[in-house]
Amino acid sequence: xxxxxxxxxxxxxxxxxxxxxxxxxxxxxxxxxxxxxxxxxxxxxxxxxxxxxxxxxxxxxxxxxxxxxxxxxxxxxxxxxxxxxxxxxxxxxxxxxxxxxxxxxxxxxxxxxxxxxxxxxxxxxxxxxxxxxxxxxxxxxxxxxxxxxxxxxxxxxxxxxxxxxxxxxxxxxxxxxxxxxxxxxxxxxxxxxxxxxxxxxxxxxxxxxxxxxxxxxxxxxxxxxxxxxxxxxxxxxxxxxxxxxxxxxxxxxxxxxxxxxxxxxxxxxxxxxxxxxxxxxxxxxxxxxxxxxxxxxxxxxxxxx
Amino acid sequence: xxxxxxxxxxxxxxxxxxxxxxxxxxxxxxxxxxxxxxxxxxxxxxxxxxxxxxxxxxxxxxxxxxxxxxxxxxxxxxxxxxxxxxxxxxxxxxxxxxxxxxxxxxxxxxxxxxxxxxxxxxxxxxxxxxxxxxxxxxxxxxxxxxxxxxxxxxxxxxxxxxxxxx
Numbered sequence: 001x002x003x004x005x006x007x008x009x010x011x012x013x014x015x016x017x018x019x020x021x022x023x024x025x026x027x028x029x030x031x032x033x034x035x036x037x038x039x040x041x042x043x044x045x046x047x048x049x050x051x052x053x054x055x056x057x058x059x060x061x062x063x064x065x066x067x068x069x070x071x072x073x074x075x076x077x078x079x080x081x082x083x084x085x086x087x088x089x090x091x092x093x094x095x096x097x098x099x100x101x102x103x104x105x106x107x108x109x110x111x112x113x114x115x116x117x118x119x120x121x122x123x124x125x126x127x128x129x130x131x132x133x134x135x136x137x138x139x140x141x142x143x144x145x146x147x148x149x150x151x152x153x154x155x156x157x158x159x160x161x162x163x164x165x166x167x168x169x170x171x172x173x174x175x176x177x178x179x180x181x182x183x184x185x186x187x188x189x190x191x192x193x194x195x196x197x198x199x200x201x202x203x204x205x206x207x208x209x210x211x212x213x214x215x216x217x218x219x220x221x222x223x224x225x226x227x228x229x230x231x232x233x234x235x236x237x238x239x240x241x242x243x244x245x246x247x248x249x250x251x252x253x254x255x256x257x258x259x260x261x262x263x264x265x266x267x268x269x270x271x272x273x274x275x276x277x278x279x280x281x282x283x284x285x286x287x288x289x290x291x292x293x294x295x296x297x298x299x300x301x302x303x304x305x
Numbered sequence: 306x307x308x309x310x311x312x313x314x315x316x317x318x319x320x321x322x323x324x325x326x327x328x329x330x331x332x333x334x335x336x337x338x339x340x341x342x343x344x345x346x347x348x349x350x351x352x353x354x355x356x357x358x359x360x361x362x363x364x365x366x367x368x369x370x371x372x373x374x375x376x377x378x379x380x381x382x383x384x385x386x387x388x389x390x391x392x393x394x395x396x397x398x399x400x401x402x403x404x405x406x407x408x409x410x411x412x413x414x415x416x417x418x419x420x421x422x423x424x425x426x427x428x429x430x431x432x433x434x435x436x437x438x439x440x441x442x443x444x445x446x447x448x449x450x451x452x453x454x455x456x457x458x459x460x461x462x463x464x465x466x467x468x469x470x471x
């Protein structure tokens with residue numbers, strides 16, 4: 001068991017955006033910052049973070065570790081744990097962190113190159129957490145439900161856990177059973193909305209093969225849209241921007257390829273939470289959602305009688 | 306038909322030396338990986354059990370030059386379920402790392418390397434993104450991260466030299 005890191009001071013984190021969020025999921029970032037503010041989570045920013053390293057894992061494990069270590073070293077210098085919005089960034093940084101913390105010889109080798117090429121070292125002192133995990137573990141569902149202002153009880157939403165938020169469970173110290181995760185369901189219920197169970201709830205969005213084989217990726221996403229539609233859900237709730245690329249950005253294409261209609265609104269969890277906390281829809285980036293959320297918002301803004 | 310003279314018995318040892326490939330020899334071909342694979346549900350071109358079997362047999366060229374090793378979506382379902390802790394997504398990465406060194410790299414991955422080298426990220430942060438960030442009161446992001454290019458160049462993954470206008 002590795003050493004237990006200290007709890008973050010005053011709920012301060014360094015926000016790691018990754019590649020997808022600032023370009024394709026600004027609404028996720030906007031809502032996350034708003035919600036964090038409402039729950040006294042403080043974000044620090046580092047403008048020269050790069051890609052987490054995930055895409056080069058299949059090309060060169062060494063390059064992946066160097067890219068991840070560079071980001072981890074930048075965060076280490078600031079002294080706060082990392083909060084990611086992207087599940088893939090979370091998995092990639094956590095896994096690299098795990099390897100570099102466990103294997104001192106590996107860390108030494110990585111640090112030699114890192115120092116020689118970019119003048120940095122990583123000492124293995126940073127903690128990496130997904131925003132959803134912070135909300136669930138550090139803020140907690142009870143505190144969240146106490147802050148709820150709007151009645152979302154008529155909303156029926158389908159949670160999508162995605163893959164890298166829970167797996168591989170070994171790097172997350174088996175915090176949550178990846179075959180039966182509950183945190184996102186609990187967080188959804190904390191907002192007052194109904195969390196639906198549906199077929200293939202834990203299956204992958206397909207994003208991991210999008211660049212290699214679009215048809216396969218679209219097929220994977222389509223199956224889930226089909227299963228969620230069968231449950232007559234008001235929305236799918238996501239915690240990863242790349243899952244959104246599959247379910248939202250590509251939903252029209254999926255409808256065309258498979259000759260089906262879904263028109264399924266896609267919400268990031270912080271957007272749902274923001275509505276529950278009484279934050280104005282415009283401040284949650286909901287106008288940037290490609291599939292209209294107007295009906296959802298109407299339901300959400302119904303105040304308790 | 307598989308001919309034993311075409312097989313490379315050292316291939317599995319090569320994979321086992323690669324980060325992520327260490328546990329390949331523990332596989333007893335139970336097929337749990339393939340049974341739960343979400344990619345396999347869509348296409349039979351991806352079959353992790355078969356790929357591992359081929360690798361263990363020593364079908365080096367067939368495996369390294371194949372498209373199918375690139376079809377793993379890294380969802381880690383098989384990683385969690387494998388009774389032998391073969392860590393299949395990491396094993397696939399180990400095989401892909403070897404494939405890249407042997408010159409087999411899909412064009413999609415080449416493009417990703419070029420993007421990372423140019424921008425430090427897969428998607429470029431232009432003035433447009435930073436203007437939008439200003440509009441919403443978000444902190445600005447550095448447009449380029451030269452250090453990523455440096456890392457990729459030093460590792461020999463990025464060969465393109467900066468070229469002037471043609």
